[in-house]
Amino acid sequence: MTHFIIELSEQEIKREKEKARELRRSRWWQNRIAKGVCHWCGGTFPPAELTMDHIVPITRGGKSSRGNLVPACKECNSRKKYLLPMEWEEYLESVKSAK
Secondary structure (H helix, E strand, O other), X not given: OOOOOOOOOHHHHHHHHHHHHHHHOOHHHHHHXXXXXXXXXXXXXXXXXXXXXXXXXXXXXXXXXXXXXXXXXXXXXXXXXXXXXXHHHHHHHHHHHHO
16 A cells, blocks of 8 residues: 655644644534544544544645544544545455454
8 A cells, every 4th residue: 555645844734733723622523522432433432532533634635624523532543643534444454354
């Protein structure tokens, strides 16, 4: 699997991370994590255990916008890293078939 990385300036990355921090404080985000469901594994977690994940990571050209941010458990967020959704699905399938 080959990955593409978008060349972003530090300023662009900083701007997107700041937008994410602002959204994390919003009522919209509080409502999302209040449901307690990880977008990727579907597991149920206390809101404090959910992290904000970019569906399309910033390093892959994703933005910090409501349509690109989902709650994720810490394990899924850590394992997904910079993968795109289709790459994440491929990873999950490879883990299932290895069992």
